[in-house]
Amino acid sequence: MPTRILPAVGDADAVRSLTTLLSQLPDAEPVAPVADSTQLVDTLARLAAESVDELPEVVIVHERIGPVPALELIRDVALRFPAVGVILVTSDAGPGLFQAAMDYGARGLVALPLGYEELASRVQAVAQWSVGVRRHLGAGGDVFTGAGGTVVTVSGAKGGVGATLTAIQLALAAQASGRGTALVDMDLQTGDIASFLDVQFRRSVVDLAAISDISPRVLADAVYRHDTGLALLLAPGEGERGEDVTDRAARQIVSALRSRYDVVVVDCGAQLSGAGAAAVEMADRALLVTTPDVVAVRGAKRVVRMWDRLQIRKAEETTVVVNRHGRNAEIQPPLIQRITGTAVAATTVPAHYKELQSAVDAGRVHELDARSTVKQALWTLAGELGLVRAPEGAHRAGRPRGERVAVGFRRRREAGG
Secondary structure: OOEEEEEEOOOHHHHHHHHHHHHHOOOEEEOOOEOOHHHHHHHHHHHHHHOHHHOOOEEEEEOOOOOOOHHHHHHHHHHHOOOOEEEEEEOOOOHHHHHHHHHHOOOEEEEOOOOHHHHHHHHHHHHHHHHHHHHHHHHHHOOOOOOOOEEEEEEEOOOOOOHHHHHHHHHHHHHHOOOOEEEEEOOOOOOOHHHHOOOOOOOOHHHHOOOOOOOHHHHHHHOEEOOOOOEEEOOOOOHHHHHHOOHHHHHHHHHHHHHHOOEEEEEEEOOOOHHHHHHHHHOOEEEEEEOOOHHHHHHHHHHHHHHHHOOOOOHHHEEEEEOOEOOOOOOOHHHHHHHHOOEEOOOOOEOOOHHHHHHHHOOOHHHOOOOOHHHHHHHHHHHHOOOOOOOOOOEEOOEEHHHHHHHHHHHHHHOOO
């Protein structure tokens, strides 16, 4: 079977050199080259609309392609057309660029000036990889098979009430119990999950925004696998790019994650965007975090009323989580419940910020001491919400293990241990 190879080269001399070599490769079937990034993506989209089998096995991207930079173009092709293997042709064959090209989704790199042996070897290897991927897709490997996980959104009544920390700890608790968990930063302009978890990342939720059919491989390429096992889908490093994530894109992204993970926790921040509104509307549980002070509780009331006016979610379908709670505070959970008209979580989170400060400052909140009463409370909350898995056979007097864990955390917290 011939290998179809599509060159993407903007320079006329480079086109002649590359096509001459490609025509000499055994079993190679070079197709008409494209001159820029737009033409390449349009060509692949047109072929993919007919069938994945119509796509070339190999795309060769020259470093001087434009107007989109070569690495950005490779990332776009790898995400949108996962059955196509991409080779980068470059004058810089150093380890730094090689690693960057692999991170962006390239399957190989060929150094300039072009040599027959190196080009032939790379094309053959990438073509074999592409054929294997297509065989996998043809066997149904590109279809989501999950029964459908639980989606929990976490929003803040206002900025600084602890929504991000709550979302992170709920996700960590679910993951630690053995449930496959994704944590999504849908606070698109000011999201801080990457900072809280000490993550350096290239890809973000924006990379999925323009993709209409999010396959498992595309999703896997976009998420960051954290040391804790969490799958992170992060907010863009450039906040203005968050505008690319529309409500329609958010629905597709959350649906794809729901089909792939047992638990999906979405940090929606304190500012309502179209994407955040879509996530809240889709959620199985929508949490609204507040602190027990007048300003925050008024903010919670405004959020609840806005969600109701916009028909995003009714008050009675929203659960308020009280953070920085103290027994001597004038505003207690029952009053918050009456003011907001929502349900209020039975688990409150104590006002012990000193326990968190060093972990937050270091960006290592996943290493928060297990003796922390804040962590214990949030993991108890995870049990209350049904996010933790009960180990098989772990029952006592009819109570599932997950509930016993939550009760145990609560008792230790109340005892001050």
